[in-house]
Amino acid sequence: MEIKGRFPSTVIWNPGAITLLLLSGRRPGEFESNMELAQAGPLTIIWQSGTPHIASRAPRADDRSGEHTLHLMINLCSRWDTSRREQIELRPGEALIVDSRLNYTLELASRYEVVHVILSPQLLERWVPSSGRLIGRRISGTSGWGRPLIAFVAQLSPQLIADSPVPVSVLADQFGALLALVASEGTPRPVTRPEHDLRAQIRDCIAERCCEPGLTALDVAKALNISVRTLHRALTASNEKYGGLLMASRAAIAMRMLKSPLFRRITIAEIGRRAGFADASHFSRVFYRHYRQLPSQLRGEA
Known part of the structure; x- marks a missing residue:
């Protein structure tokens, strides 16, 4: 799927009812997003790139999907700022998990490239019983179990999934095992x-x-x-x-x-x-x- 073109400086975006977002462009009248989507068993993998913008998630009366999802986002290119209770700087090679039912804001100051994994809370609970410790937590790609998790997910291109030499359920279980190992490490002290x-x-x-x-x-x-x-x-x-x-x-x-x-x-x-x-x-x-x-x-x- 590809979304590309010129839009108002503020738009409401609901691609396939994945989630409802308020997008605010830094350049009024211009917004570009390139997306490729693949299904890996219970996981939805989306490769995205596009122009700078601010994406805000807040529950709205006109969001009829009613679906509760979790989103692991891996930053591949430029610095982001994200805020919920506090502001977090997400650098290239780092990841963050957000909950679709919680308010959050992502500010992408320059062109971005991201690998985005969508999964259900029930699925995460199967791998990580106390999954709440992962929500809103920055995951480093240079230390601990965050390194193999991010390296693994960054290889899950739509083409690899389509041509996978192993069942996609094995890829999903590998993803879950790495998430469980990340959760077992506890919350790292923020780097200043x-x-x-x-x-x-x-x-x-x-x-x-x-x-x-x-x-x-x-x-x-x-x-x-x-x-x-x-x-x-x-x-x-x-x-x-x-x-x-x-x-x-x-x-x-x-x-x-x-x-x-x-x-x-x-x-x-x-x-x-x-x-x-x-x-x-x-x-x-x-x-x-x-x-x-x-x-x-x-x-x-x-």
Whole structure:
């Protein structure tokens, strides 16, 4: 399923009665969403990408689906902010579980790519008896059992599910087992920016915002509340340069899009634009410098 086009700045969206959302666009009149859906036994897997927007969920009188669902969302690309009782920053490679009966808001400040798994509360209770501990909890993709869970789900493309060498019920049970292991770890202490060294903060900020056209060192410095001189000095200490990190981050985003089945109908030039490159020739040169092959060669091998 693909939804793409221009809409009012605020719309009510209910795709197939999955859930009812209020969407507020950052650019009035423009909203784009690309979606591919597959069924893996009791799980619904949706690959989504699109333009920046704010999605708000609140129970409404005109939401007649009456269906209670849980949603595991894995952020593959850009930083999100989500809020329910408190605001949580979700970075690329992290996941969050939300409940369709609870109010929440997702703010996607730049183009996004997400793997979205829908399941019933009864199904989750089968694997995790005290499943409430997972709702609204950020799951890290770099430590503990969150790492194999997120890596596993990120491979569940519609094509893989269709061509699965094992019954889809096995994939669903593997998903449930990993969720149970994540729940057994307890709630991790939130990571705050002061705990990172300055260079890590700079790299994170560049990786999160690299798809923004014209992103400058001044933009990153302002976001971190430091001077541009301090930013360059911190990077120079590790023999790094702002421009090099920016191009490497954009090339990595483009590489993921070129490999993703979600983007197979998107042209190479458009992928370069979405990754933040000003023109196709510059995109090709930078990509070749980092991966020793052209984007067209990689697309041809896929």
